Amino acid sequence: MSKGPKSVPEGLQLPTAGDPHALSLERLLQNLPGAAYRCLNDGSWTVHFVSAGIEQLTGHPAGAFMARPGLSLASLIVPEDRPAVECRIAMALHKGQSFQMTYRIRCADGALKWIYEQGTATAHGGGHLLEGFLFDYTRVHDADLLAREQASYLQQAHDAIVAMEMNSRITYWNNGAECLYGWSAAEARGRKFSELVCDKLQAYHVAWESTLANGEWSGELSHLRRDGVCIETDTRWTLLAADQGCAGQKILVISTDISERKHHEAKIYHLAFFDPLTDLPNRASLLDHLRRALLGSARTRKCGALMFCDLDNFKYLNDSQGHAAGDMLLQAVARRLEHCVREADLVARLGGDEFVILIQPVEDTREGAAANAETVAAKVVAGMAAPFQLAEMMYSVSVSVGVTTLSGTVDTVESTLRQADAAMYQAKACGRNTYRFHDPAVQAAWSARAELESGLRRALRDNEFVLHYQPQLDRSSRVIGAEALLRWRLPSGKLLYPSEFIQATEESGLIIDIGRWVLQTACAELARWQRWPDTAGLTLSVNVSASQFTEPDFVPMLQQIFEETGVQPSGLKLELTESLVVSDFTHTAHTMSTLKQRGISFSLDDFGTGYSSLAYLRKLPLDQLKIDHSFMRDVLTDQNDASIVRSIIALGDSLGLQVIAEGVETPGQRQFLSDAGCFIYQGFLYQHALSAEHFTQYARMVH
Incomplete structure (x- = not known):
């Protein structure tokens, strides 16, 4: 019988003579203060590989273990320790973890040594291979x-x-x-x-x-x-x-x-960094938090804000009612300010009637930070409106707030405090009980947005919104429907398009009321079409925002509109965005199914620009895919856009969905779509969006 080592098990790679990697590994193993090994988990732990350090560790040369038959690792462990070792390895194998353990061995010269072993197991055939490292643990x-x-x-x-x-x-x-x-x-x-x-x-x-x-x-x-x-x-x-x-x-x-x-440390810390009257962080604490916020902002490139809040005419209360009443007011103001901020933000008292709010830097731009700060500032001003109960007296007070955005890449503690203080005095100069931004550009942007939101509320109140209708045509250039498009006609007569105001409607929450008006107006117009034989078969597509579609009363609201206008829901098509489908799929699918039962159809708007997957398309009761105009712009010159458009058409065909392309402006684009299998079009090649009266005339002319 051969005395050489057994054949190498499948998957087990041993160093080979002459292999430079093997020589490097051998030198590494020789310098380790112990021995590396690989063996079978066969009860005796039959060795397949052991480094030369085993001789110094046990007194037995590596060849004694590698020979067949040869020494096994198990034979060296003292009998009293072996059950615990076996148990530890079995537990590690059961849990799929590595193992570490210590035990005693009997060396070649009869001496006892403590061994520290760390190893792991890998599956091999029907069993396991053990690999690990041993070193002399006796001295430790x-x-x-x-x-x-x-x-x-x-x-x-x-x-x-x-x-x-x-x-x-x-x-x-x-x-x-x-x-x-x-x-x-x-x-x-x-x-x-x-x-x-x-x-x-x-x-x-x-x-x-x-x-x-x-x-x-x-x-x-x-x-x-x-x-x-x-x-x-x-x-x-x-x-x-x-x-x-x-x-x-x-x-x-x-x-x-x-x-x-x-306890003493906490007491000392509180005395050093908190205001004894209001229990808010004091000036020292604010400066420390502001410094940390600026350092974090410089590292993350995020922006935050600082707000100076000064009570208006506070001195009058102190002079007329005494300092006790003034202290009660300051304590009450502190609690209200805390309710105006997020948990991560900081409210501090500088002294007197001056408070500071630090909005942590979490926004990517100063504009975003300013928007957050504006929300807080508005809460602060509004929060002071309710009178304060001071013992037996009710007292009203207002506040002037100065706001500055901060960025650690350019701002310092001193400059940030100075700018917020200056902005607060600007608020005082503007009549008090308000807030102002230090940055002239931010202040101008805030003023412009506030003016825009005010105008939108006026437009809704004074019926300044109008709907225009862009025709949708089939392959025979017959009008089969239209998309309702929102316009805002200013008192000056200027017409604004949604790109100029729709974001403000979403940020202000007005999109819900405006969306309701759009559906009411569109359904009333569709009902008029349905009363005339030559327009009765037309469909009308209406865009619905994500926030409106997810409103709890969206379905009842639509049902009420149907009853008020007398429209047949089968002529109405709601256009939904891909982002809505992905963000709240379950609720969206349920609402769509409910409305589908009432005869409403659905189109997935701007398809290809969002995140839709085939799984979503299969599970939603869709009727139509709409190719976004951004793909049509260069469809004749950009191979990528052309491929995307062909793919969308093929996908719609495979799913049994109608496909319509918007932004069709040239005969070449129309021909490309027709060749690819898309036969419904919308775009300037045929007609711009028209008023209700002009659309009806156009539809009858090309019907």
Whole structure:
């Protein structure tokens, strides 16, 4: 029988002579203070590879293990330790984890050594291969044993000293622990340390994992006394090696009561960084938070804001009612200000009647930060409107707010405070009880947006909105329907398109009321078409915003419009965006199905620009896909756009959906669509959007 090594198992790669990588690996293994191995998990741990360091570790050369038959790793382990080792490996295999353990071996010269082993298992055939590393643990073990012996002399130490097994069960509990926690040693032994005294298990687990990984951990932990009182401790955990003849390990915990020190520290901190009257952060705390916010802003390139809030005519209250009434007002104002901000933001009191709000830098642009700050500033001004109850007196006060945006790349603590203060005085100069932005550009943008929102409310009230209708034609150039398009006719006669105001309607929430008006007007016009034979078969497409479609009363609102206008719902087609479909698919699908039962049809607007997947298209009751005009613009010159358009048409055909293209402006584009299988068109090649009267005339002319 051959004495050479067995054939290499499938998937097992061993170093080969002459291989430069093998030579490099061999040199690496020779310099390691131990031995690397690979063996079968066959009960004897038959070796397939072991590095040369095994000889220094055990006294046996590597060849003795590699020969067949040869030495096995299991044969070196002292019999008393072997069951625990087998158990540890079996547990690791069961959990799919790596394993670490210590045990004793008998060397070639008869000497005993403690070995530390770390390894892992990989599946091989019907069993497992074990791979790992062994090193001499004797000196460490003896040192730990000595430390444990010396620890026995600390029974009377003032600190709490506790030893626990790896399952958290307590094995040692000194007199200091009895005094600190209130349980006697007899009561504590055998109970789990984590259950007996740990207040926050998450912190306990962090300490546990760190101790296992690094051998020790130190820090502060909250512990519970027997009487339920929580105490703060300065704690050190140390991982102890196994006792002689035992494969287990223990953790030594030494805890010092620092509750009194922590209480004094908290009191000193509060006195240093909080206002004693309002309990808000004071000037020192604000400066620290502002400095940190600017540093974070410089690192993340995010923008935030700072707001100076000054009470109007506060001196009058102090002079007329006394400082006690003034203090009560300041305390009440502080609480209201806290309700005006997000949890991450900061409200501080500088002194007197001056308060500051720090909006954390989370926005990508100053404009975004200004929008957030504007929302908060408006809440602050509105929040002061309700009178304050001051003892037996009701008192009203207003506030002037100065706002500045901040960016850590250009702003400093000093410049930010100065700009916010200047903006506050600008608010005072504008009549008080308002807010102003320091940045002239931001102030101008805010004013323009406020003016736009005010105009939109006026337009809705004064019926300045109108609907125009862009014809939709088939392959025979017959009008088969139209899309309703919103326009805003200003009192001056100028006509504004949605791109100029639709974002403001969404940000202000007016999109809901405007959308209701659009549906009401469109359905009334469609009802008029349905009363005439030559236009009765036309369909009308209406865009519906995501926020409107997800409103709880959207279906009842539509039903009410149908009843008021007398329109037949079968002529109405709602155009939905891809983003709506993806963001709330379940609700969208349910609403669509409900409306589908009433005869309404659906078109997926701007298809190809969003996120729709085939799965969504299959599950939604759609009737039509609409090719976005952005693809049509260059469809004759851009191969990518041409391919996308062909794909959309093919997809619609495969799903049984009608396909319509918008933005058709040239005969060449129409011919391309026709060749690709799209036969419904909308665009300037045929007609711009028309008023209701002109559309009816046009539809009858080309019907």
